[in-house]
Amino acid sequence: MKKRIAIVLSVCILLFIAGGIYIVVTISSSTAKLDHLIMLHQVEILREHLLLQIRKVQSDLMLKDSAFASSDETIAANVRAMQMISTTCKDCHHRQSVQKRLDVLINDVADYKMSQQMFMDSRNPSKRSELQSVAFRKTEKLESMVNGMIHIANSKLADSTQASLADIARSKTILYVLVAITPLIAGGLGFFFIRDLAKPVGVLLNATRRLKSGDLDYRVEGLSKEFAEVATSFNQMSEALKQQLLQLQESEKRYRMLFESAGDAIFILEAEGANRGRIVAANRAAATMHGYTVEEMLKMSIQDLDAPAAAEQASRRIQQILSGKWITAEIEHIRRDGSVFPVEISAGLLELEGRKYVLAFDRDITERKQMEDMLRQTKQEWEDTFDTITDMISIHDREFNIVRANKAAQEILGLPLLDHTRAKCYEYYHGKNAPPEGCISCECFRTGEPASFEVFEPHLDRLFEVRAMPRFDSDRRLTAVIHVLRDITERKRIEETLQRAEQMKLVGEWATALAHEIKNPLAGIKVSVEVLSEELELKEDKQVVKRAVEEIKRIENLLKSLLNFAKPPKPQLSQTDLNDLLDKTAAFSLKQPTVSKNTEGIIHIVKEFTPGLPHILADPMQLQQIFLNLLLNSIEAMPDGGTLLLKTDLDPAAKAARIEIADTGKGIELQVQEKIFEPFFTTKKKGSGLGLAVTKRLIEQHRGDIHLTSEPGKGTVFTITFPIEVDREEQAA
Structure with a gap:
């Protein structure tokens, strides 16, 4: 053809x-x-x-x-x-x-x-x-x-x-x-071609009509040449349409099954016209969720199921959907019995046969909301616990940024808001611009193992027990370090105090026994030497005996100081005016023979006493000994004269009275400052090394504290604090 x-x-x-x-x-x-x-x-x-x-x-x-x-x-x-x-x-x-x-x-x-x-x-x-x-x-x-x-x-x-x-x-x-x-x-x-085309075209037209009527099993036969190919294609098309129709029917059946068996509520709603929001179709889950039958729901609109607040926004939501948006929201629905429950809706536009509908999926999220509330409460409890812990806890990433910190760490370190600002751990913990040598976080990142040690941080002036624990993600990759710092400054001080008390107990027992064993023979030697001195006629011999007596007295004073240090007498507490006692002791100290003997210049005393300073419960005699020891040390530090500052004031926050004794003498070297309160440590040629040790012991016996600050060439400041106990003052009154 x-x-x-x-x-x-x-x-x-x-x-x-x-x-x-x-x-x-x-x-x-x-x-x-x-x-x-x-x-x-x-x-x-x-x-x-x-x-x-x-x-x-x-x-x-x-x-x-x-x-x-x-x-x-x-x-x-x-x-x-x-x-x-x-x-x-x-x-x-x-x-x-x-x-x-x-x-x-x-x-x-x-x-x-x-x-x-x-x-x-x-x-x-x-x-x-x-x-x-x-x-x-x-x-x-x-x-x-x-x-x-x-x-x-x-x-x-x-x-x-x-x-x-x-x-x-x-x-x-x-x-x-x-x-x-x-x-x-x-x-x-034309006649020639029409004659050859009319018959096969008629056959094909008849087949098309049969196909249009729904007879997908009809097949075209009896055509030859090119029309046979057309007939074959037509038959293949009929078979393909039949298969597609079967697949469509099967798909519709599956989707209908999914629609009816879905656990979530599914609605198809009118999107336009006066019946906007009317329920066109609903599955069994929607009916069960709201307590109605499917037939009853088809007579309702979605506004009938919405809680009042959600019903007011229904038209706005439908308008958003008509504009092409797929919306998700959490609203409240009302069951048939009047109970209100939360639902999560997900809805979008559906166009069928030229009409617009809303396809909506509603999920009852009552259990999820309860779980969210539980999780929120658990999270809040965990955060409260996290922030209640007095140890400093922080989490550091691999770039040494502090990504999370509890309240104690935030307050002690003065951290900024970590949600908006990155804070480097070495800046706030160590006061440095880079991780210090021996950084525990670096060690933990390197080994992937927990680490701990004790370290003194000059930046914070505290002693810490530090622990670092690795934090891994789900793939076991080390992503962060949990950093825990416990302030053990006070614990260490108490441990040292207890240890020192134990040592002092042993020293006291030893010193008491030693003093008892030495004191009596020494008294006999002293009496014998004094008798011998009276019988001697030569002046030179008397001078030798006199020096021997003085040395014996020096040994007696040393034994007395040792006994006072090792086993000080129990304080006799009474209401004591610190301003008056310090003033009298200062006047008395200037009259000591050693002052006039060792000091050539003039000592200027500057007094800065706080008027109305509360009285404290203390032993006046022991306080006088404390002040006198410190005043004599300060005066001796100024052989050419200088200024002696006496200052008292009140620390309301600590509920303590504070006394400062400052001189403008030669000052104390740093290595000496660390040992100055240790027994038998002295820088004087004839010193016993027990004066400041006894002073510290007496202050601690009054539950006070003493520390010094000194700079060589500029002077030294001793600061003493005594607690003020209001209740005991009232009882004493």
Whole structure:
């Protein structure tokens, strides 16, 4: 079939092309002939025009000297016009013979123009008449020449016109024949193709109608050639449609099953019109969730199920969905029994058959809300516990940023808001610009194992027990370190105090036994030496005995100090005015023989006593001993004189009285400061090393504290604090 159609179409195309070429060639030939005839007629008209112009010039020449003569300008214009027409004739001809005749004509016209000019310029009557005759004969010659050319052209023009008209008539006849034959040929070809196409097309049309009616089992048979291929494709299409319909039915069945068996409530709602929000479809889960049947729900709108606050926003939510948004929200619904429960809705636009609906999925989140509340409460309890722990706890990432810290760490370290600012752990814990040597976090990041040790942080002036524990993610990658710091400054102080108390107990027992064993023999030696001194006559011998007695007294004082340090007497507490006691002790200290003996300069005492300082419960004698020891040490530190500052004030926060004794002496080296309160440590040549140790022991016995600050070359400040106990004061009063 394809070959026949191709052959027939090729023949038709060739015939039409040939006919078209013939028509084009015929029309072109006829048009060329007509153009030639027109040109010949134009030449004929031009020659006749030239002839008329020659006759006009000839008439001007004959009437020159008559009453009807034209003006010279008119005669000259006519001659120029004649010359221009003759020149134009030359532009229309190309044959050699005609070209030569035209050249002769143009030369004769030019010759005449010259003769005519000579005639016009002549003033001699006899000469003028002769020139006029010459010019007239030349016009006759031109007239004769042009007449001859016109006659020849007319004879040829008539023959050409007849021949051209005959050719045009013949071409017209052929065109009429072609126009008449073409519909017949087209009709024949159409009948031929319609006859071959009508039957298979009818079969295919019938199959299409059967397919349209839903008969997907109908198959096209009995067609051949190309229509057999079409029939095969049609049958395949029918089979594919049948399979797709089965799949669609199966899919619809599955989706219907999913719709009905879904655990979440599913609604299809009207999205437009007066019934906006009306429930078009609902699954069993939706009915069960709200306590209705499916049939009852189809008579309701979604606003009937919304709690009042949610119902007010229903139209706004539907409008958002119509604008193309898929919305999610948590709202409240009402069951049939009136109970309110939370639901999470997820809804979007659904278009079916040109109408717009809302497809909504509702999930009862009552249990989730309860779980969230439990988690929130648990989280809050954990955070409260985390912040209640007095140990500093912080979490550090691998860049040493503190990502989380409890309240104790935030307050002690002065951390910024970690949600907005990154805080480097080494800046706040160590006061440095980089992790210090031996950083426990670095060690934990390096080994992935927990680590702990004790460290003193000068930046915070505290002793800490530090623990670092690695924190891993779900892939067991080390991501952070949990950093726990416990302030053990007070614990260490108590441990040292207990240890020192134990040592003092042993020292006291030893010192008591030693003093008892030495004191009695020493007393006998002293009495014997004194008796011996009375019996000696030589002065030198008495001086030796006297020095021996003084050394014995020095040993007695040393034993007394040792006993006071090892086993101080129990304080006799009474209400004591610190300002008055310190003032009297300062005056007494300046009268000591050692002061005048070892100090050459003047000692200026500056007193800054706080008026109304509360009295404290203390042993005045022991306090006087404390003050006297410190005052004598300060005075001895200023051998050339200086200023002694005595200051008292109240520390309300600590509920303590504070006393400062400051001098402008030579100061104390740092390494000496660390040992200055240790027993038997002294920098004096004749010192026992027990003065400040006894002082510290007495202060601690009053539950007080002492510490010093000193800078070599500038002086030393001793600061003492005693607790003020209001209840005991009131009881004493």
